[in-house]
Amino acid sequence: MKLYFNEKPRTFIITTNTHALIIRHPNPIYKHRSIRGLIPRHNRRENDKENNKVLVEFVIKDFINFASFRDITPKVGKLIGFLGLLSLKSKVFLGFITKDEIVASPTVDEKIYKITGTEFYCLNNDEYDYLLDREDEYSGYSDTESTKYPAASIRKLLSSGAFYFSKQFDITSNIQERGFTKAEFQLIADSPYFKRFSWNSFMLGELLEFRNRLSPSEQKIIDTSGYLVIIMRGYAKSVNTEVAGSEALMTLISKQSCAKEGPLFGDWGCDGNGYVSNYLETEIIIYTGKFCLSYVIVRGNVPMYWELENNFSTKAILAPSAKKVNFPRSFEASQEAFTRHIDRLATQFGDVHILNELSDKSYKGVLNAAFEEQIKYYFEHREQANSDFKLAYTHLPIPASRVKKIGYTSQNPSDIIVTFSDSAVNFGALFYENSTMTFIGKQLGVFRINSFDSLSKANFLSKIISQEVIKLAFQDIDIELNKDLYTKHARLWQENDEQITKLVLNYVSNRDKLHTSNVSHASSVKSHITKKYLSSVVDTNKPNELALLKLLGRLQDQQAITLHNPLHDFVAKELSEREGEFTSESDILLFASTFNVNGTIFEGDIDEWIFSENKLHDLVFIGLQEIVKLKPGQMVNTDYRNKAQWERNILECLLKRDKYMTLWTGQLGGLVLLLFVKESEVKYVSNVEFSFKKTGLGGVAANKGGVAVSFKFSDTSICFVSSHFAAGLNNDEERHHNYKTLVKGIQFSKNRRIPDHDVVIWVGDFNYRINLTNEQVKPLILQKKYTKLLQYDQLNQQMASGESFPFYAEQKIHFPPTYKFDNGTKVYDSSEKQRVPAWTDRILYLSRKNLIKPIEYNYARNITFSDHRPVYASFQVTVKIINQAIKKSISSKLYETYKLKHHGLQDIASLSYDVDKRLIDYENRNLPPPSSDKDKWWLEGGKPAKVTIPSLDNKNNDLVVNPWSPINPFTRSNEPEFVSLKELEEMLN
Template sequence: MKLYLNETPRSFLLVSNGYALIIRHPSPTYKHHHHYLHHRNGNSNKDSASSNKVIVEFVRLELLNLSSYKDITPRKSRSNKQLLGFIGFLNVKSNIYLGFITSSTTAASPTIDHKINQITGVDFYCLNNDEFDHLINDNQLQLHQQSQQPQQQLNNVEERITSEYPAASVRKFLSLGCFYYSTEFDITSNVQERGFLHDSLKFKLIADSSYFTRFTWNSFMISELMEFRNRLSIFEQNVFDNTGFLTVITRGYAQTVNTKVKGDEDALLTLISKQSCIKNGPLFGDWGCDDNGAVSNYVETEVIIYTEKFVFAYVIVRGNVPIYWELDNSQKKLLSKNKKITYPRSFEASQHAFTRHFDRLVNQFSEVHVINALSENFKSYKGQLNDSYRQHIKHFNEHTDERVTGTSYTINCTNLPISTSLMKKVGYNSSNPYEIVPVLVDPIINFGALFYDINKKHYTGKQLGVFRVNSFDGLNKANFISKIISQEVIELAFRDIGIQVDPDLYIKHAKLWQENEEHINKITLNFLTYSSKLQASSAASTKNSVKSHFTKKYLSGVVDPKANETAMLKLLGRLQDQVSVTLHNPIHDYVIKELNKRSKEYSSFKNIKLFASTFNVNGTCHEEDVKEWLFPSKHNIQTSYDIVFIGFQEIVELTAGQMVNTDTVNRLFWEKKIKLTLDQYNPEKFKYVSLWTGQIGGIALLLFIKEKELKNISNVEGNYKKTGLGGYSANKGGVAVSFSYANTDICLVSSHLAAGLSNVEERHQNYKTLVKGIKFSKNRNIKDHDAVIWLGDFNFRIGLPNEQVKPLIDLKNFNKLFEYDQLNKQMANGETFPFFDEMEIKFPPTYKYDNGTKVYDTSEKQRIPAWTDRILNMSRKKIIKQEVYDCCEDIIFSDHRPVIAIYQLSVNVINENIRKNLALDLYENYRKSMGDINDLFLTNNDVSFLINDIDDQALPPPSSDVHKWWLEGGKPAKIQIGALSNKEEGDLEKIINPRLPNNPFETTEEPEFITRGQLMNLLNN
């Protein structure tokens, strides 16, 4: 594979096997070619809008003229230039980089003809900026240590590249020796999933399956390229796959050794481990699962034995406990022997994620058997986690028939608490410990293993299930048990077909598992973040007890990560400012437009009901019934809510201590109370799940979902922002949660803004801090959602004295009061909460009462009543319809009253299978009717026209009364009518006939224009 660069206009050609991939950017930046920069200096808005867009076409090399291109392929040796694989597009800081594998070594050979390569060198080339072109030659110097350059010079070059090149950290990260790829088969799958073709032992390509993206570490870089490849014809797909233009990489361990099966029959013994990368949040360390059931430390390991006669393969998986859990992340707890497990979500929410985890495993392997190696000492934190895990398994098996997602099955579990002393005693020997094997024999026999007879070209057996090995961190114990299971499977399987296995195979098998443990531990522990105090502890203590802890649950909240962590986030596309690259070509754009036009064929809208409420509870845990709050009788609630969103303020007393270490006791009280009320009083008797809760200081957010709607929920992600004392204190601030309901993105915010009658500007600044500072993955903010509901104690007051406010309240003249409402004025002026809507207020001010009464403040301060507690909404395409906006005047234990809102949301539900099939049909029809489109790319240097019509931001400036954007050059608007202005000599001046009907479409015999003489006759008559 070779790489060519045309400097002006900037474009890259990737060439392999007689085909080329043409890669261009519509608005490149030129720093070293100023004459061309001046020529290309266009609309900056358009350049910004198209910054993440790339134009790609796949063409036959013979059609291209390479005279303007120079070969920039890095040198593998003095006489040979070569690239080994294209790993995709990396978007960092508005620059798009092309990533290539430049050097590798053979790590494993599952068969004689199929190799797994370990990546040792990677390079990146900037697509849309020539600023870094001067480093290309420096990159080439670094490829091989065998170069004639002195070592010191090579080190200087590496340091220079790292300091200057934004993609250098990812380049270094990918070259550490823990990433692998293959040019012959899809490395993210296992042998049984790939299968065997009847005419050869060639493996199938299945990397585009949604399951296998969990092991595709460059998924962020190649996702659009995969879509591009899938839209090609079947013939073109095969050609594309053979070029290396789409290279999938995974992370883990791979090794092959030569051994013997029996006598002189040679064999290849291979062990492959793949680490998963799809979990939202920390991939490694002491954490549980995310909303989709993906867990930290998840590894799939496969053992393969290949001879000239047969192929044997067996798969085992492992990972952390698949529920929501984490270690208490305070240093005091981490350093102490009495560590504590915390559970950030409810049991029901964890059960849903737990179910998704096992649904995915069952869909892949048909059956799952858990080997649970957690401690049974219930006094320890590991024993407590074990107890929680068992409760989830028990609940799952007892309620299989009640599940609303997936298929019906049960989870079998074997408890196998192996002690560290036994592991040290036994070690990685070639014989298994006799006291463990009997426990595992029966499920091993039930699952079997894959055997493929090469000569007869058929399967002797297949693996019918998988062991899911579970330990606290998925490392040493899990690896040790996996080795025991693997060896026992080999012994039983080969004995079953009458083959006596050579002892050398077991010796090398044990050695591979030991190396696997060492390698996986090393590349995992490199990502565990230690505090300075933890680092100061003894080496033994650090190795055994110190694990990863991030200061926040989601990767977006990581503070001061290591260089490798930052590089990993860049690779996975999880930095706040990263967005994915969008590939375009005329067919692609046509298909997208047609899909949008025909969206009704694959999408539908569903109306759901959402209940939202904000309540400043003044630090109180109210023991009495709150039915009237959640199901107010005066509104006659007939249908159950699908979503319940509760925002609390002052859920704890706002002491100095609470601003530093948040007490969750009150939040847990209210979470339990609200769930019980929802379950007991909802009209249709549905069960609810506490999906997500969050708290900073006294501000809390509780999100409940109707259990049967959980299948529609995904991508749940929370964030927080303090605004008190300039952002240092949690007495004021906001908590937000983002999630998807089907294909509609929803954001819910609970906040508490600055207090005080005159602090309007401070409240405005609080709003700005929250709307800018609360971020979610992919750099999304609050407004980047289809629907937003923002509630809280906003603390905006009424600008009238008590003597005027209270009589108006008695008269229920709320319209008059609202004229002086500070938030109303702010919103009317487009300042705080611009573009948000609020339903008309028809209830009395909700602040400030004497506790336990319906009397407004009688204290010495005599605070003026105000609508401090508000609920606002904003949505695209007006998908939110508000039905109720009210307060609960009879809930009187606080100095505030709860405010409620009931909404109807129209959410979009897309059938992805129908959409995909429609896209394929559109693509083929376009190709048949329009023919080959390569000429567009071969004859046009400026290709920005291909994406102009799909960029909203690329439109001209808005029109004014004088200038109209649809007129050429923005010239003043004019109109010329021939009958009035193009008189020939002798013609009489004409004017518009006043007797024309007002309706322009009405039939009439009146002429459009008449002379002034005719007008006078009309007037005289």
């Protein structure tokens, strides 16, 4: 990456080998040097609104003539990544990472870098251009420069070793969220949850929106080239260890949140959105050549409105009993904030178990009592909130003396473990088998540690949970871990505690330090005595805090940058208008099927099922349920081999007819999603993503829920969903609730959900029943009166009323109920339970653009090993095919229209999306030149625009405009428009 600069017009260009990001300011302020220093050449009024406007374009590098530019890439170090645009004191700065060092490697393909050097360049003012010519390495600016250079403190802050980034993945995500696909860097930091960990989100805000408006290929270049680097603040480190005789990497990553309004650190509660002070998400990762284990724990201050009273007497500082907790908002307001906090966790992780470390003594006891009232109220009114997750709560006060006594050793206290072990088992952990690319298990819930300052005690409990989860997960696959791993694990958590505590205490105001348990009373008194002014919100007199606020854009005089990219907008508009030149439609065949296999692997012939129509489908999507029998006490699903066997059997069957390959497989407990594609069609498939959601409110982990895969077939977005809903004749309302949970909870990058696709196919064992008795149902089945039966089908009734699956469609059912049979027979349930036959296995589809044409809907009657029957459907799907070569050629010609390559950069400040007529190549399109206020294209020779009125243009008459004629020409009147001068005189007399 290189940086080029042109003084007039003031322009910066960031380049890679192939592309260039052009950044300009429409109204830069130029000054010149003199012996006495920098003297303004003019006194242009610095308008914040105008100063925050920035022009940006992303073009192919070859289109630019660099003759007037000079290379200002740092002579020492290098440009590693672009941090974004920062507005400070009416000036706009470009921020770059110039130095880094590798500190962690979560997997062999991923690296985490600590930022050790940054640089900032002023975009709209040449006052600091003398800094561009430095050729030596320097540790910082001089005292004089630091005082007057607004970005000096930000540079120092970002180079302090507390910030991290990755070139391979978005560091605001954890492994479970970004998956294990070998796809390139995927940016997700602009979605709500992850944005809280992006510490340069203020700098990147509009740039991310700019990126999102680019084409997919351009977005890919942006993400992989370092044009937009996301940074997090916290801790990251990897150590080498051993698992079952194989080399392993163990990594700990902690991300501090910057989302809360007001103080981010210290003794404070939450804001109105439920964001809390001292919020931290920590992920432990163990990676070997065969497995990858990942587990996430979160912690933070008490999620309700509270603060310590502003009582700064020496007595209050020295005596904890003199401290007092204030609750500045009502109970109801705190409940709303608490609910938002918990709901956000549930949306991201699933179930939530709160471990409350607050003491029940002193002022912390008052806070604890208030919090438990919030918990009690929440549980009492939870049903009214229609919560889709399970919330557990445990009060677990741990004395500081015990933390000190036990320390960070490989031993785990059993009395603490027993309080959370059941949730640890039910939540599971992400466990991935690398060789088969299989999810053995997923983390379906999260521990939320609740403490006063979320520091040492919270870290200590996190370490205990992490160690127990690691032990249970590897025990599940019969691997005993050695003591060295646990020792190194404890050391990582100890370093994490030291680093996070340091980051909190160094960037918290003295007002908050007075109440932090980690600071001695003596130093607190000294801080109090020497402090002249204590802010109740933030102490802006501290350089560290001030720099932090600058970075986050929270100073009163900071305004967000507004980006304009007129050239790119015009090209995008032109491409849209010429879409027909590179876009066509094509029909593909899609096979979808659902089958509850009842925990069985079938080795027999499945041609009747897979090739029932004897058609060659382009996409084959199969959802399986109950692929394994889950047992209580399992932490991860160790029977992943069942999925691998079913995948192999189905693929072998497909290969009998044509060349197919496995595009994606996903598993959640007993749920499996298999997606196969013809090899000839693979080139059209991109952006493959996997998501899941658990819906079971009780029982074993992941016994019910949904898995989904999202991808693009050329330019058409497709989503396949496989789900398993609650069983039981009378549980139709719970099944409706399962549907709502999946629609709300399954989400992909950019916050896209299931309905946000062009085509949706949803299969599963929905478990909807028929509201009739056996005596009523079975005769109707024999008579094949399926239409009559469907009148009493619960799913049919809910779809008709618009409750479940609104806007979805289902092909007409011409086959008997597919549940429940005696295994190995065609006889409906003859057991004591005598379950009523039902169409539990269904295939629904959705396309608001009418892209789906249903072809077939049936079942495989002779596949009898399970108590269900396979149900399958065939569809013709119309997809949009884009010829990327033609599109790229048209795009290149549009850029070349402006002759960037031959005549340098145009003045893009004068270009506007609203007046794009002046961008058009009028000569080649046989169009007249654009008109202006004076010259109109319809007048010959560019004559000034004028209107000729024949009645007044005759020099021989003396007519004038009648002053008594109505001003509005559409008003009816007997007055003539014009009168003679003689008539006018008579009227006036």
